[in-house]
Amino acid sequence: MALIASTASARASTLDIFGFGGRSPGLAGTGVATADDYDATFLNPAGLAYATHKRATLGVLYGSFDLVLAGQRTDTQPARGSVIGGLVPMPLGGVLKDRVGLGFGFYVPLDTLNKAAAPFPGVPSFALLATRSQVIAIQVAVGVRVKDHLSIGAGVIALAALRGNIDVTTDAAGRFTTFSEERLVTQFAPVLGVRYAMPAKQLTLGATFRAPSRSDFDIEVTSDLGDAIPLSLPPIRIAGNAQYDPLTVATEVAWQARPDLLASLQLQYQRWSAFPLPTENPVSGTPPQAPPGFHDTVVPRLSLEYVHPVGPSRFTGRLGYAFLWSPAPEMRGRQSLLDNHRHLAALGLGWSDRRTPVRIDVWVQAQYLQFRRHTKDAGLFEPDDTLPFMTISTRGHVLASGLTVGVDL
Amino acid sequence: MRAAIAIAIVCAAAPARANPADLFGIGARGPAMGGAQVAAADDATANYYNPALMARLDDIRIELGYQVALPALAVDNQQLNVDSARGMDINLAVPGKLGGARLAFGAALYLPDQQITRLRNQSAQQPRFIEYDNLPQRIMLAANIAMSVGDRLSLGAGISYMSSTKGAISLRGLIGLPQPDDSQLALAMDVDLKTIRYAVLGAAYRLKPWLDVGVSYRGGFKLVVDLAFGIRGDVGSPGQPPVVTNGHLDLTTISQDLFQPAQYTAGFAARLTPRFTLAFDLAYHRWSTFENPSAHITIDLDVGQFNDLVKIPPFSALPAPNFHDIVVPRLGMEWLAKQSEARALRVRAGYVYQPTPAPEQVGETNFIDDDRHVFSLGAGLELRHGLGEIVPRPLSLDAFVALTALEPRQHRKLSPVDPIGDYRSGGHIWSMGVLSRWRF
Structure with a gap:
């Protein structure tokens, strides 16, 4: 019988799984062409050029994972975290x-x-879901409107990598002791974006490039x-990758079908072929x-956003869908890094009021x-190897x- | 399996203390005034000194700077090669209004040049300057909000994040004997950097139009490393019958990683004349909660026929460091030396006396620290019309230089056979920095 890991390799980030901010996750991760709040630091920094108010935002997120492997639920920790945003x-x-x-x-x-x-x-x-929600994300960005309808933006996502060495010996009193030096160094991933509005056609186009973001040890x-x-x-080397978000290119078109209705379509390319081994x-x-x-994968995302004014208040309803194509092949060989195609459905609500x-x-x-079955190919193993599962x-x-x-x- | 022990101490004891801002300050005005800023900070460095003061700002502040500290610390006149500290200051404050109240949010960041954090761990017996070895080599990040309550009172609060380490590392496979290089091992791990939060609180009150008072609290923390480590497998050569089958080593280590004492500060800033400001702070640092950072290690080992040869040293308790609380006075002054419609030049000076929290190192430990005197000077040039049309608000360029002098101290060991013996510690540190302060 297969050995089942209660926890799995840490990969990618909460932002990659759920999106970022209070609006975009309710739109299934769209917003590359329309985000103009702090969430643009992740979605498209070009949107920051349209900031009109100084704004501070606080929020919370909770996500639960019900993952079933070989008929057994895995012990996957929920994602629980706070969101802090600032717009200037x-x-x-x-x-x-x-x-x-x-x-x-x-x-x-x-x-x-x-x-x-x-x-x-x-x-x-579960290579991509089990613990990937357990990582801090720090993002800073700037957006500039270079022409009336064209803006560009740039920012960084910061993660940390651990480097070091340790020598173990005994001290003069005969105790085990260490001489060590560990350094946390920053790994920056640049984020670049561009946004172009075509008011005559009620269209806005956006594109974002995010370099791979990783945390190694x-x-x-x-x-x-x-x-x-x-x-x-x-000498023993404890080396590997704790978190990984692949190089991502997202393009999006947003259509203001009516003054109160916005439709968005996004295609997101992710270079998962560079996915590293969890440990060396x-x-x-x-x-x-x-x-x-x-x-590599291409993920389509669709969303609708409807605004309904009631007196001085403004209510916004959001819904979206995305098909999250799994980058993992069927695990027929020695590796067993499992993943499934996912269907994402999202709903969101927003409220604001002119008086506050x-x-x-x-x-x-x-x-x-989506249900998935993996079958090992015995021909890919040595004759005396034990298959982790059939x-x-x-x-x-x-x-x-x-x-x-x-x-x- | 010797390396197994090492792995378990991957993140073990590291004598890093407090944070770099505590040693050298942040910004340039603050360090030039001896750090006496709990009522005197007038820019985004209030994020560190007293977040309540951000509520008094009228415009957005963005500050960029760089600072360097060059230690020359010695034991028996031998330099200990304590690393220099170099890093960048980035401070932000964004004031605004909510209803009738003034509100502000901001952040301050000190980012060392070479790394976010360096943890250097040594045996408890290894002589080192306990506050300077790792302390300046880590990031300092503070995020805060502030609001005014009436015309005179403002309050501020913030939170900072650090992490403790908890988890397990596992190896399994073959341990090479007689050739260790023949080992064939696989690695699994589950290690968390657990969230640790500490609070920063502040209040400021305008007692008179010329007199401000302030208080602040910065939370203390201890970061603990709690790791379990295990090797399971055979001992022998690849392709040969194992010498030991199903041997194991299980090891746990618990140690204190980083320590910051809780700090309580009260002070005032008095504009005694239109050109002269005097600032004074008194800070209480709770060092008595500092513990010996070395690792507590427990081992369970089974190597079959070799068990009789195992000589694991018995556990002996680590000696307590016996640090004590300290009170630190800080004095600063600022003088408007020249001004015109376009420019203003200010000069600054400060003095700090910081008694050491460490006792004389008479026993097994060698956590060296000495009483310190800090003398500082600085200047700031304000361009009142900024940089013309694009940045019309005032822009300031500030610089400081400070000398930290450690009083020479003799450490006399109680044991005549102490492996380190008596020694004398002392030295000095030059620190300097520049900061550009932009208003928007």
């Missing part, structure tokens, strides 16, 4: 008057800032314990691992994992919701 239209003069906006957006998990989890190579696990361990233990080990071999004598074998500077957005998402199936669903409150200053 820059009061510059001259040619830059009313043309520059700054934004920042943080997602901070409630319990865990980062998680490095990976089962032994070959042990089946690499610790070299050596030891010299004299006579304390009668065995020696070679700790010693040089271990046979090389098989590559993950992931492929407060705006509230809520959203819910349901992601349904056939295994995966299915499940993910439910998430969020609430944000923004205040104009």
Whole structure:
């Protein structure tokens, strides 16, 4: 019987699974052509150029994972975190008057800032969903309106990588002790965006490029314990990848069909073929691992947003759908990095009122994992190898919701 | 399996203390005035010194700067090669109004050049300057909000995030014997960086038109590393019958990683004349909660026929560091030396006396720290018309230089056979920085 990992490799981020902000997750992740709040730091920094108010936003997110592997539910931690956003239209003069906006957006998990989890190579696990929601996201961006209908933007997403070395020995009192140095270094991923409005046709076009965002670890361990233990080990390398979001290019067209109705269509390309191994071999004598074998994906997203004024109040209804094409192939060889196609349905509501500077957005998402079966090919293994499983199936669903409150200053 | 022990201590004890802003300040005006800013901060560095002061700002502040600290710290006149600290300051404050109240949000970031955080762990016996070894080598990030309550009172609060480490690392496979390089091991892990939050609170009150008072609280924290480590497998050579089958080593380690003492500060800023401001802070740092950062390690080992050769040293408790609380006075002054319609030049000076929280190192530990005197000078040039049409608001360029002098201190060991022996510690640190302050 297969060994089933209770936790799996940490990959990608909460933002990649659910989207970011109070509006976009209710639109199934669209917003590349229309976001103009702090969420534009992730969706498209060019949208920051349209900022009109200084705004601070706080919010919460909760997501539960019901993932079934070989008929058993996995012990996957829920995603629980807070959203912090800020939007600042820059009061510059001259040619830059009313043309520059700054934004920042943080997602901070409630319990865990980062998680490095990976089962032994070959042990089946949900490679992209199990722990990928447990990572902090820090984003800063600026948008500039270069012409009346054209804006560009740039920003960065920051993650941390761990580098270091450790030497273990005994001290003068005979205790085990260490001489070590570990350094957290920043890994920046640039985000670039452009937005173009065609008022005559009621269309807005947007495109975003996000470089791969990853959090790696690499610790070299050596030891010299004299006579304390009668065995020696070679230098051991604890190395791998804790979080990974692939290179992403998203293009979107938004159509203002009526003054109160906005329709958006997005196509998102993700370069999952560069997906790294969760862990590297700790010693040089271990046979090389098989590559993950992931492929690139294109994800379509659709949404509708309807605005309904009631007196001084403005109610906004949102709905969306996305087909999240799995980048993982059937796991017929040594690796067992499992993933499913997902259907994402989203609903959202927004409220604002001319009499108050407060705006509230809520959203819910349901992601349904399409049933999938993996069958190992014995021909891809050595004759004396033990197959981790012969056939295994995966299915499940993910439910998430969020609430944000923004205040104009 | 010796390396197994090492792996378990991947993130183990690291004598990093407090944060870099506590040592050298942030910005340029604050360090030039000896850090006496709990009532005197007038820019986005209020994020660090007292967030309540952000509610008094009228315009958006964005500040960019750079600072360097060059230590020359010695034991028995031998330099300990304590690393220099270099990093960038980025501060933001965005004021506004909500109803009738003034409201502001902001953030301050000190980002070291080489890394976000460096954790250097050494044996408790290894002599090192406990506050300077790792302390300046980590990020400082503060995010805050502030609001006014009436015309005179403002309140501020913020939260900062750090992380503790908890989890397990597993190896399984073959451990090479007699050649360790023949080992064939696979790795699994489940390690979390657990969220740790600490609060920053502040209040400021305008007692007189010329006199401000302020108080602040910065929460303390201890970051703990709690790791379990295990190896399961055989011992022998590949392709040969194993010498030991199903051996194992299970190890746990718990240690204190980073420590910041809780800090309570009260102070005033008095504009004694239109050109002269005097600031004074008194800070209480709760160092008595500092614990020995070295790792507590427990081991369970089964290597079959080799068990008789295992000589795991018995656990002995780590000696307590016995640090004590301290009170730190800070004095700063600022003088408007020259002004015209277009420019203003201000000069600043400050002094700090910081008693050490560490006792004389008479026992097994060598957590060195000395009483310190900090003398600082600085200047700021304000361009009142900014940079013309695009940035019409005032722009300031500020600089500071400070000398931290450590009083020489003798450490006399109680044991005549102490492996380190008696020694004398001392030295000095030059720190300097520049900051550009932009208003929008």
